[in-house]
Amino acid sequence: MSSKIPVGVVTGKDLVALLEDARNRGYAIPAVNCTSSCTVNAVLEAASKSKSPIMIQVSNGGGTYYLGKGIKDPNASAAGSVALAYHVRAVASYYGVPVVLHSDHCAKKLLPWFDAMLAADKEYYDKFGEPLFSSHMLDLSEETDEENIDICVKYFKKMSAMDIWLEMEIGITGGEEDGVNNEDVDPEKLYTTPEQVWAVYQALSPISPMFSIAAAFGNVHGVYKPGNVVLSPEKLGKHQAYAKQKLGCVEDKPLFLVMHGGSGSTASEIATAVSNGVVKMNIDTDTQWAFWDGIRGFESSNREYLQAQIGNPKGKDKPNKKFYDPRVWLRKGQESMCKRVMDSCEKLSAVGTFEPRFGQGAPQIAEKGGKKELNVISVAVGCLAIGVAVGMAIAKK
Numbered sequence: 001m002s003s004k005i006p007v008g009v010v011t012g013k014d015l016v017a018l019l020e021d022a023r024n025r026g027y028a029i030p031a032v033n034c035t036s037s038c039t040v041n042a043v044l045e046a047a048s049k050s051k052s053p054i055m056i057q058v059s060n061g062g063g064t065y066y067l068g069k070g071i072k073d074p075n076a077s078a079a080g081s082v083a084l085a086y087h088v089r090a091v092a093s094y095y096g097v098p099v100v101l102h103s104d105h106c107a108k109k110l111l112p113w114f115d116a117m118l119a120a121d122k123e124y125y126d127k128f129g130e131p132l133f134s135s136h137m138l139d140l141s142e143e144t145d146e147e148n149i150d151i152c153v154k155y156f157k158k159m160s161a162m163d164i165w166l167e168m169e170i171g172i173t174g175g176e177e178d179g180v181n182n183e184d185v186d187p188e189k190l191y192t193t194p195e196q197v198w199a200v201y202q203a204l205s206p207i208s209p210m211f212s213i214a215a216a217f218g219n220v221h222g223v224y225k226p227g228n229v230v231l232s233p234e235k236l237g238k239h240q241a242y243a244k245q246k247l248g249c250v251e252d253k254p255l256f257l258v259m260h261g262g263s264g265s266t267a268s269e270i271a272t273a274v275s276n277g278v279v280k281m282n283i284d285t286d287t288q289w290a291f292w293d294g295i296r297g298f299e300s301s302n303r304e305y306l307q308a309q310i311g312n313p314k315g316k317d318k319p320n321k322k323f324y325d326p327r328v329w330l331r332k333g334q335e336s337m338c339k340r341v342m343d344s345c346e347k348l349s350a351v352g353t354f355e356p357r358f359g360q361g362a363p364q365i366a367e368k369g370g371k372k373e374l375n376v377i378s379v380a381v382g383c384l385a386i387g388v389a390v391g392m393a394i395a396k397k
Ligand SMILES: [Zn+2]
Pocket: 105, 221, 260, 261, 282
């Protein structure tokens, strides 16, 4: 990997260089949904240990959770997503690898969330010359292709002015319930066609090269019963071939593709997807389970030390603080989640793709032209920016 790619949150040209590196060298970056500082740090730790770039992504519901479930506010998801983004910016560079800060699926009804995140990006861009987030996803795949692409074009123009990457989805992703919903759907529709993908490319490429496409290839969200839908990652190669032929280019993989529904996929399915130009794969369900499984194992082995503050098999007056301190059992969740993310790095051929550079850690709140301003003032400015972003979000309602 080019040593020019900085550690910590990457945006703009650095992000393009990173994703080109992934596509050219045939690896993909795990994109893990995070809902807390605890899970963010577990994912960053995994990236650091795997010597891999990483993506931290926040969903609409994840943002609401990050702000605090006790807060009922129409802008809760945006305020929480922005707070998570600032957390990542404060800690990412200490882990020594490049980090992509991304927001997950945004359907039509969630566009106010998207607008508020873009407002925070703008605020940040005006101060520091780069967006707060590296990238955002718009998912209008439930709408007609025409409307989907039109809305993406409209937003992409705004985003490209701030050097923000756009991920969009086209085609039907399965996995709603137990397969009943899919029975009436033409199975062909679970697979995006090369023509659909090309239509997206044609509409977006004149605006900026900074976009990726989530095309459906029989993938579903969540872990599902095998046999319900046939995963066909080889179909992604057809999108690349079609685009190559249309463009008449030498590049075999002109498109940046992403894979959703990575949980539960086999190593060979993932490898096929990556060989066809998938540069990012989402992981959520499996890391949720991993986090819980670490805590479950700890509780199960230490149950008798976790029933009261005082009193365990070693004596009725013995304290149990070393067992119930959240740093102890949440750490077990982190360790287990970290291990699962490292597994994904392995499956995506991302291990060892970036030699971590430590000793460059600093809150990455104020970065201009690649030159870090490593001081307390920049953190204070960052905190102020959070206040402004949240204030704007509240004022907008
Ligand atoms: Zn998804």
